[in-house]
Each structure stands twice: as C-alpha cells, then as structure tokens.
Amino acid sequence: MSIPDLDAHLLQLGALPQHRSRVLRHWLQALPLEHGRRPLQGFLPKALHEALPELLARWNGQLSLHAREGAADGSERLLWLLQDGQSVESVLLPPRAKSWGLCVSSQVGCAVGCGFCMTGQGGLIRQLSALEILAQVARARKMRAVNKVVFMGMGEPAHNLDAVLAAIEALGSEGGFAHKQLVFSTVGDERVFPRLHAARVKPALALSLHTTKPQLRRELLPRAPALEPAWLVEQADAYARASGYPLQLQWTLLEGVNDAEEEAIVALLKGRYALLNLIPFNTVPGLPYRRPSWDAARQLAARLTQQGVLTKLRDSAGQDVEGGCGQLRARIQTERVRRIPIQAVSA
C-alpha cells in the first residue's frame, strides 16, 4: 500500500489534514488511542473514528514478526514476514546515551552486490513500499522506545528513493523524530543529492565510502554507480553543510584490502564536515574477507584523528551498519532449506 492509497482511504472516511495528522501520529508513535488531551471521539469524523482500530491493524499487519533474536551487545534482530511471503530485517540497536536506534530495511534484497554483505549476495527481489518501511518503525515502537531511525538495513535507499523519502517525510512530521535522528544511508547515486537538498524533512546523511580508490570501490561495490569517491565526498559534504548535520562516512575495514589508505583518507577527508566510522568487518561464513585486529583498527582511528580526520571505531557486531542486516534472514532461509523447524514468535 502506498501513501497516496492511505490518503485516499482516509479522505473517503472524511479525514481533513488535522485528522490525518492525528491518526498518523497515533500509528507512527505507537500511541494508545486514548492518548492526548483531546479525545479522538468527537475530534475525528465518526466514520474515521469507527474505522480506526481496523485501519491501524491493517497498516501494522503489513508485517508479521517471524523471529526475534537478541545479541550480547544489546541489539535485537527482528525478522518480518511481508504479506507476499518475502522477508526483511530490522535491528533494534543497542541503546547509547539517550539514543534508541532502529535500523530499517528499504528493499527486499539489494542490487548493489557489496562483496562483504549477505544481502548483496542474492540481488534485488523487490522494493518495499513506504508503508512497509513505516510499519517497521511503528511495530518496533510497540516493543521498545525508538528515537532514531537509520536506513542501513537491507537494500540501497537510493534505489527506492520515492518510498524512502516519503517514509522520512512522515517520520519527521508525524513520527515525532528530530530530523537529524533520521539517517539516510547510501553508497552514492547522482539522483540522491538534489532530492535531499529539496526535501522538506532533511535527514542526516551517511555515505558508504569503504575506500578512496575508484577501482577498488568498483570491485567491492560492483553494481553501485561508478562515481568517483572524491566527487561523492564533495556532494555529500555540501549536503551536510546545507542540512547542518555532519556527514557520516562508513568504512567497513577489511584486512589487507582497504586498511592501508591512511594518507589518501587524510588528503580526501581533512577539513570535511564529517565523521569517519571505521567498522571492522565481522567475518561471515562464505564471504571472502577477514576482520582486521582490533588493535590495528584502533591505532588507525587514532592516527587519522590526530591528522585532522575525526574518526570513530565502531564495534557494531554488524548491527548498525549496512552489511550487517540480512544475516538472520539468510540464516533462517538456509535453515528452511535444511528443514530445521523455525520458532515463530508473536508480535
């Protein structure tokens, strides 16, 4: 279901803009129906008020929770079944100083094919609708507080731009999220930058860079647009300055592959309005990369910061970075093939 479909249905039920806004606030913020100083009864048109429980059930019902798996770092992977039998993951990120993050998926599968990512191995299966993206947030908020949404799950948001930007618009207006707490993550695509500049709700931007070398980037991200890293950083930096939120540069650190680019990183990133996140790769069976030593990664981060590139080392256990999502889905699909029974869970 698209947002125009949702709007058409609300209109049929007599909703004016203030009614739409209130109903979406209840859904996206997982508010109880009796929440607020002004009762819904008497505020909403009668037909809309009567239909509301069924509407909320229908929007939430785009996903059913198939599996929920906690990790030692406090994160939880949620595997959602979609109505057509496909599945996607969201991840409740470990709480950090007043930040309760949720990583959401924007597509079933992904066309970019990053060599270090489980999701990338199977290609793109289909787009998620804006409502399927929003339902991940609404359903997660019934489980736990969420005040930040990162679009770093399965899929490349730039390849589903209309739905992702529509979801961001709804989350920033009715979802109660500060705009900087919505993080649009991309490998980089020419279409993204003008759309972000024009958006009313401007999210923070994360750019998955991974290397400064054009040829190596083409190998690591084989079906990403073949754009020069320097050009991408220039565009992303300009958007960050315009939005007022620092650019987050993601760098999955692969031993012997992209862990010796210190000089080039400083040349490219010094003076940028940006934070570089180094994320040591988590070894995944079947993928040909190795995790570098924590100590070596820590020293690299310290040297980069000393040279003027603010760098953080993230040991995310793959939870808050693209490439981590898709692992529960892949494992459960493998288990299905092996006919190991799945423990289904209720939402």
Ligand code: SF4
């Ligand atoms: S890392 Fe992100 S962009 Fe790359 S294949 Fe995986 S989901 Fe797609």
